[in-house]
Amino acid sequence: MGTLCAAWQASAEAARELLLKDPLLLLRAQQAREAQAERSPAEKLLRDVAALAPMARRVRRCLADGLRLRPAEASALRQCAEAARAEVELLISTAKKEEPDAGRGDAGGDSEVA
Numbered sequence: 714m715g716t717l718c719a720a721w722q723a724s725a726e727a728a729r730e731l732l733l734k735d736p737l738l739l740l741r742a743q744q745a746r747e748a749q750a751e752r753s754p755a756e757k758l759l760r761d762v763a764a765l766a767p768m769a770r771r772v773r774r775c776l777a778d779g780l781r782l783r784p785a786e787a788s789a790l791r792q793c794a795e796a797a798r799a800e801v802e803l804l805i806s807t808a809k810k811e812e813p814d815a816g817r818g819d820a821g822g823d824s825e826v827a
Contacts, residue, residue, distance in 0.1 A: 716743065765801065 720739050721732055732739060752760070782790060 716740065762804070769797070 717732065717736055717739060721729055724732065749757075
């Protein structure tokens with residue numbers, strides 16, 4: 714309740730109206746912000762990478778569904794897509810370098826079990 718009161722006091726009239734309409738909106742937004750802050754750097758990175766495929770799929774579907782682009786827009790789309798492809802290829806290459814060796818064994822180089 715204190716969070717809502719503090720938000721009310723700090724808000725302009727339009728925000729106050731929104732708080733009256735949907736007080737849980739503020740609480741959900743605050744929880745989402747806290748959850749984002751609690752994620753580790755690796756979790757944040759994985760979330761960003763996981764977002765790439767759905768974005769590409771959404772654009773591809775728009776085009777497949779018949780979205781018509783003017784020549785300048787089509788050219789810009791191709792340039793952006795090529796830049797995205799280059800970045801994803803670099804990402805894949807970098808990620809492969811980060812993978813641990815599967816048959817490497819322990820840190821001492823001895824993979825035998827005692």
